[in-house]
Amino acid sequence: MKKFLLKIALVAFNILIANGFINQADCAVITGGLTLDCTYPALGGAKDDIYLINLAEIASVTRNGSNPQIIEAITLVTGKVAFKYEGKNNSAEPQSSLAKQRYAEVYDHEVMFKVFTNRPTDKVQLELLAQGTVVAIVENNHLNATGNTSFEIYGLGVGLEVVEMTRILSDVDTQGAYNLILRTSEQLKESHLPNTLFMLQRKR
Numbered sequence: 001m002k003k004f005l006l007k008i009a010l011v012a013f014n015i016l017i018a019n020g021f022i023n024q025a026d027c028a029v030i031t032g033g034l035t036l037d038c039t040y041p042a043l044g045g046a047k048d049d050i051y052l053i054n055l056a057e058i059a060s061v062t063r064n065g066s067n068p069q070i071i072e073a074i075t076l077v078t079g080k081v082a083f084k085y086e087g088k089n090n091s092a093e094p095q096s097s098l099a100k101q102r103y104a105e106v107y108d109h110e111v112m113f114k115v116f117t118n119r120p121t122d123k124v125q126l127e128l129l130a131q132g133t134v135v136a137i138v139e140n141n142h143l144n145a146t147g148n149t150s151f152e153i154y155g156l157g158v159g160l161e162v163v164e165m166t167r168i169l170s171d172v173d174t175q176g177a178y179n180l181i182l183r184t185s186e187q188l189k190e191s192h193l194p195n196t197l198f199m200l201q202r203k204r
Contacts, residue, residue: 011122015082020115023166029034034071035065037144038053039145040142040143040144040145042142043140043141043142043143044141044142045090045140045141045188046090046092046093046094046138046139046140046172047092047138047139047140047141048086048087048089048090048091048092048143049084049085049086049087049092049139050084050085050087050092050111050113050136050137050138051082051083051084051136051137051138052082052083052085052134052135052136052137053074053076053080053082053083053130053134053135053136053137054080054132054133054135054200055132055133055134055135055158055159056088056133056153057076057077057080058074058075058076058077058113059075059076059077060074060075061073061074061075062075064198067197068076069193069195070148070191070195070196070198071153071156071195071196071197071198072198072199074153075131082137084113085113086116087113087114087116088116091113091177092111092112092113092138093111093112093113094109094110094112094136094138094152094154094194095109095110095111095112096109096110096154096194097110097194099189101189103188106189106190106191107190107192107193108183108184108185108189108190109155109160109183109184109185109190109194110154110160110181110183111136111138111154111160111181112179112180112181112182113180113182113183114174114177114178114179114180115177115178115180116174116175116176116177116178118176119168126135126165126178128167129162129180130162132161133155133158133159133160133161134155134159134160134182135153135154135155135156135159135160136153136154136155136160136182137151137152137153137154137197138151138152138153138154138194139151140152141203148179148196148198149196151196151198152194152195152196152197153191153194153195153196153197154182154194155182155184155190156190156195157190157191157192158184158185158190159188160182160183160184161182161183161184161185161194162180162181162182163181163182163183164179164180164181165178165179165180165181166168166178166179167179179202
């Protein structure tokens, strides 16, 4: 009898939800459509140079009040700076992907790039990079009228780790360059797609 009454109660509850008498908790509903930009169509790829910041050296991040995806300022600990890693011939290959889990919608951030030098000082920095956690700023090839598609930040939430570093001396294409992959860890994922860094606008 109790099981029968419980089933009736559940049916009634679902009817109330379906008719809008009870609101289900929902963290996200879409609020607008997306249109093509015929004036500034999509353009793939990124600039060759990337900028790396030690995650632990970020003191604060200023987000736009209307759209938290937009980063208006990154303040570093006093005396700390971002470091440029120079590339060439489309050697920077950033990407992001949805990593849907049972109870969360999270994202993997990844930046593949190459290091074309092999000085002793470079080896020291590469080993430090392999031990650390960094944030990467990438400049996209695509540019729209306002410049808000130019720069993106990978790993701002939990950082990126080196998951691969290889150097093949006989590689004809790279001539023995280091191939590196920075990626979010298996345990910690990003809550959002790569953020837009609007403090560095590159306008047409």
